[in-house]
Amino acid sequence: MFERQVALTPNSTAVVDDEGRKMTFAELNEACDILADNLILKGVVRESPVGIYMERCVDYVIAFIAIFKSGGAYIPLDVSYPDVLLEDIFADAKPACVITSSSMRERLQGKHLKLTKY
Template sequence: MSDRVQTATLPELFEAQAGVSAESVAVVCGEESLSYGELNARANRLARLLVARGVGVEDRVGLVLPRSVDLVVGVLAVLKAGAVYVPVDPGYPADRVAYVWEDAGPSLVVTVAGAGVEVPAGFRWWCWTTPRSWPSWRVLTGPMWGFAFRPRRLPT
């Protein structure tokens, strides 16, 4: 065993796995599934969109998404953008959601139509319908090179 400490980020480790197992199934939810390659491509597109909307290193992004493959895409995309995700289950009681918004103060909230969670005034939000409806879809395709964000190390 090596004494070297691995310093790769989760997105870097995922990219490596997607490169080796692009056709293998990465995530399944109900009848929908995505291969590593598909999941990686969707997450890269969403990460680019998040960065274009001003999300960056150490920002907090609220994800108000039902349990689905899109939730996994959202989590990975937020991490690829260098940010951290704040999960908000659409089934949470309103007072719990209000606490999360107040405590986390996300710089952007990603949700879907009909999620049933109110995003308070003053918070930027974006409604995710389908990836094909995203603006500038062609610009968002391709590998994530150039998006190797590393959060600063916290003092020990």
């Protein structure tokens, strides 16, 4: 459905965040394709669990769509989760990687994960 919308309205606004950052469908699709390719290079295959650990923003939307484009399965990781819960989720789900931001990366260090900075 997303690809169809990109084809129908490539120059229409697709997403806007709280800070006013906007992307058209074409821009969003290109960013998602780049991240999806990166995920595949990091070993994501069909139904590989991939976490997203970042605040809600345009980059979160890119990460979400890119996971599906890469064939992966989305694991939402709320930034308010305590370390114990995150460690339990990682132990159970064994994510292929976790997409995070530079500001959130430090909290995940040492948890034996492949982190994909976005």
